[in-house]
Amino acid sequence: xxxxxxxxxxxxxxxxxxxxxxxxxxxxxxxxxxxxxxxxxxxxxxxxxxxxxxxxxxxxxxxxxxxxxxxxxxxxxxxxxxxxxxxxxxxxxxxxxxxxxxxxxxxxxxxxxxxxxxxxxxxxxxxxxxxxxxxxxxxxxxxxxxxxxxxxxxxxxxxxxxxxxxxxxxxxxxxxxxxxxxxxxxxxxxxxxxxxxxxxxxxxxxxxxxxxxxxxxxxxxxxxxxxxxxxxxx
Amino acid sequence: xxxxxxxxxxxxxxxxxxxxxxxxxxxxxxxxxxxxxxxxxxxxxxxxxxxxxxxxxxxxxxxxxxxxxxxxxxxxxxxxxxxxxxxxxxxxxxxx
Numbered sequence: 001x002x003x004x005x006x007x008x009x010x011x012x013x014x015x016x017x018x019x020x021x022x023x024x025x026x027x028x029x030x031x032x033x034x035x036x037x038x039x040x041x042x043x044x045x046x047x048x049x050x051x052x053x054x055x056x057x058x059x060x061x062x063x064x065x066x067x068x069x070x071x072x073x074x075x076x077x078x079x080x081x082x083x084x085x086x087x088x089x090x091x092x093x094x095x096x097x098x099x100x101x102x103x104x105x106x107x108x109x110x111x112x113x114x115x116x117x118x119x120x121x122x123x124x125x126x127x128x129x130x131x132x133x134x135x136x137x138x139x140x141x142x143x144x145x146x147x148x149x150x151x152x153x154x155x156x157x158x159x160x161x162x163x164x165x166x167x168x169x170x171x172x173x174x175x176x177x178x179x180x181x182x183x184x185x186x187x188x189x190x191x192x193x194x195x196x197x198x199x200x201x202x203x204x205x206x207x208x209x210x211x212x213x214x215x216x217x218x219x220x221x222x223x224x225x226x227x228x229x230x231x232x233x234x
Numbered sequence: 235x236x237x238x239x240x241x242x243x244x245x246x247x248x249x250x251x252x253x254x255x256x257x258x259x260x261x262x263x264x265x266x267x268x269x270x271x272x273x274x275x276x277x278x279x280x281x282x283x284x285x286x287x288x289x290x291x292x293x294x295x296x297x298x299x300x301x302x303x304x305x306x307x308x309x310x311x312x313x314x315x316x317x318x319x320x321x322x323x324x325x326x327x328x329x330x
Contacts, residue, residue: 035288038296039322044254067285077284084266091262217323 057096247293
């Protein structure tokens with residue numbers, strides 16, 4: 001495992017988190033954690049792939065959101081137009097069979113961002129989707145995408161609590177969803193108006209996340225890739 | 235540890251899609267890329283693009299699945315396209 005201190009990565013992360021590239025790094029980190037999770041998908045066409053379809057669905061949604069987030073933050077890649085992003089998200093949710101969960105996550109994110117009460121069960125999907133486009137066009141864009149990502153990972157967390165989710169085949173998938181939730185929490189913190197500069201403990205947490213250690217290597221690898229991307233486009 | 239490097243070596247396993255073709259064809263992104271020119275799609279997969287063709291050492295496509303499927307259906311030799319290699323951390327010995 002790479003030692004982040006002796007290789008200088010730790011210092012580079014700290015510099016980046018203390019600069020105006022902080023959001024870029026965190027958006028890239030979320031994207032890399034989503035890409036990394038793809039590396040542990042079961043092989044397509046197998047029974048294990050079908051059994052993991054719901055977790056795969058959440059990750060595919062998250063990847064589209066993370067790509068949109070990094071496009072918004074870095075400006076170097078236009079990403080999908082908002083209407084296309086909505087179509088991609090709803091389409092993927094339907095393809096992998098988690099459209100109901102997506103609409104619930106969407107309602108939760110809208111409620112969180114604009115503070116209004118929204119009952120997903122009593123609001124038409126069309127209404128929720130129109131609300132999403134309005135949020136994306138607002139000043140709350142970054143916060144909304146982050147909250148939607150958070151709500152989707154919350155759905156994944158619900159999935160993990162089911163008995164069948166403890167199957168050996170899903171251990172790595174579940175580890176990634178845990179890391180994704182952590183990255184989203186960092187993003188939330190960074191988006192707060194009075195967000196403090198990155199502290200040493202913040203960075204420590206970023207690279208030392210798993211009590212069982214096995215998630216640390218995944219997080220460090222994603223962090224190093226995110227760092228390289230941000231530094232390459234300085 | 236995981237790493238990403240541009241592939242300039244000779245050994246190139248054939249590309250394997252992450253999802254089955256039927257799943258990819260049902261995606262909205264498939265309709266989007268199906269209407270783009272071959273040149274546009276190939277350009278979007280270059281190693282210096284925002285979302286380059288990214289592949290595990292065994293040929294599994296990590297990024298670019300939809301675009302590769304569209305190009306393959308157009309008869310392009312997708313296995314010869316430049317690729318970014320994604321070295322993933324092994325989780326095979328993980329247990330509950």
